[in-house]
Amino acid sequence: MGDEVSGTVTTPEGRRRYRERLRSQLGVLRRLLDDGAFTTDDTVTGMEVELALVDPAARPSRANRDVLRTLADPDVTTELGSHTIEVNVPPARMQRDGAVALEEDLRARMEAADVAARAHGARVVMIGIVPTLLPEDQREGWMTRSPRYRALDEAVRAQRGEDLLLDVRGEEERLLAHSPSIAPEAACTSVQLHLQASPEDFAAVHNAAQLLAGPQVALAANSPFYAGRRLWDESRLPVFAQATDSRPPELAAQGVRERVLLGHEWTSSAYALFEDSVLHYPPLLPELAEEDALRVLARGGVPRLAELKMQNGTVWRWNRPVYDVVDGAPHLRVENRLLPSGPTVLDMAANAAFWFGAVRALADRDRRPWERGSLPFSVARSSLDAGAQRGMRSALWWPDERTGRAEERDAADLVRRTLLPLVHEGLTSWGVDQGACDRYLGVLDERARTRQTGAQWQHDAVAAAEDRGADRHEALHGMLTRYAELMRDGAAVGGWPAG
Numbered sequence: 001m002g003d004e005v006s007g008t009v010t011t012p013e014g015r016r017r018y019r020e021r022l023r024s025q026l027g028v029l030r031r032l033l034d035d036g037a038f039t040t041d042d043t044v045t046g047m048e049v050e051l052a053l054v055d056p057a058a059r060p061s062r063a064n065r066d067v068l069r070t071l072a073d074p075d076v077t078t079e080l081g082s083h084t085i086e087v088n089v090p091p092a093r094m095q096r097d098g099a100v101a102l103e104e105d106l107r108a109r110m111e112a113a114d115v116a117a118r119a120h121g122a123r124v125v126m127i128g129i130v131p132t133l134l135p136e137d138q139r140e141g142w143m144t145r146s147p148r149y150r151a152l153d154e155a156v157r158a159q160r161g162e163d164l165l166l167d168v169r170g171e172e173e174r175l176l177a178h179s180p181s182i183a184p185e186a187a188c189t190s191v192q193l194h195l196q197a198s199p200e201d202f203a204a205v206h207n208a209a210q211l212l213a214g215p216q217v218a219l220a221a222n223s224p225f226y227a228g229r230r231l232w233d234e235s236r237l238p239v240f241a242q243a244t245d246s247r248p249p250e251l252a253a254q255g256v257r258e259r260v261l262l263g264h265e266w267t268s269s270a271y272a273l274f275e276d277s278v279l280h281y282p283p284l285l286p287e288l289a290e291e292d293a294l295r296v297l298a299r300g301g302v303p304r305l306a307e308l309k310m311q312n313g314t315v316w317r318w319n320r321p322v323y324d325v326v327d328g329a330p331h332l333r334v335e336n337r338l339l340p341s342g343p344t345v346l347d348m349a350a351n352a353a354f355w356f357g358a359v360r361a362l363a364d365r366d367r368r369p370w371e372r373g374s375l376p377f378s379v380a381r382s383s384l385d386a387g388a389q390r391g392m393r394s395a396l397w398w399p400d401e402r403t404g405r406a407e408e409r410d411a412a413d414l415v416r417r418t419l420l421p422l423v424h425e426g427l428t429s430w431g432v433d434q435g436a437c438d439r440y441l442g443v444l445d446e447r448a449r450t451r452q453t454g455a456q457w458q459h460d461a462v463a464a465a466e467d468r469g470a471d472r473h474e475a476l477h478g479m480l481t482r483y484a485e486l487m488r489d490g491a492a493v494g495g496w497p498a499g
Contacts, residue, residue, distance in 0.1 A: 081186030128223025128340025214383025222454030233391030461499020
């Protein structure tokens, strides 16, 4: 959303000027694209990891401000929830030992954050949703004190005009509740991956990421519990989407677009996605920046397009386009937002390798599946829903190599027979060291073979505790305590012993 949000009330005149700037900046973006002004290093990657803080009783700890003061690292910042922080791993190149260097950097930052947390009676946990977090934890004091977070909460509630509805149906349990704020969003801790792309290659990279969404989530699911209930394997997705749904029910019924989405069609360009965010979404945070983008462009400079970035940042696509300016040059990135945090640093590094490798291989193909005319976008949406709901127990749609038509595949079979070879192909194309390829492919293969994701391990551990006579509250606390021990041991989740 940007740190520059002031939280001040925008006047009707200010909103009108904001809309004018959005349309003007779309024109500026078009000119920059036509002029070939963008840097095009498609080996540059980035990673952001959100972490939860828990106290000695395995309950959420609202110590994020204290932890950050102790840590004193500008690459670690607050997140929406007062029990969460975010680690920004500096950009790296996916070449030779780049994947291993990313893992080592991430591990060092996790350990430093945990040391700082211990100074305040807390520990770091890498997990999609803290399973011991309860509705009462998301009332007074749930939000990190910040004008931008307060402004976002107020804007979503104002556009909706009533309490937010959470309705998530698991296979055996259901969550049906109302929330007076976007607090449920703060329960969700994720990993965001970034991959720079040239304007010419952007659509291919983005569409590859869209096609991979279902298998990616199925293989990495780590959020099976929310508010004490066993819901989807990756409950973070529906909880996040419903907690930020600014549409009243009547507008949703009319087909007004949701703000959290995979998409509605295959992408034709980065520009088309930015244009869609301007044309179809009322502004949530209509802040006016000082920069005059047209004047900057006329003087030969590169505008930052602050209003356009703000608007784009409040449409939470699971694969989102990003415009940024670094060292005076603009670039485009695809930001992948589907992954949960955890379970271990090794698992997160392997998840990153899966996405970077498979996206590269699919985008580089001469005959891309989405360009053959026989693969509707609904295939990607259906697979995402299936993978999020049932993880590695799901059946996923994937295009047949010969015909291009979608066929239903067992998730484990699809990953092991089709996708891991793609990952290897993509990583090899980047020149990633063979030892690193073998390391991460081994982690992913074991997870697919055993079907033991973080979500499945959590589910099994809680079920075993309940079979021994524990109630749900006791089972969740015991499971999270054991989860945190195994997380710190560092072995990949596919080989974790039964809880």
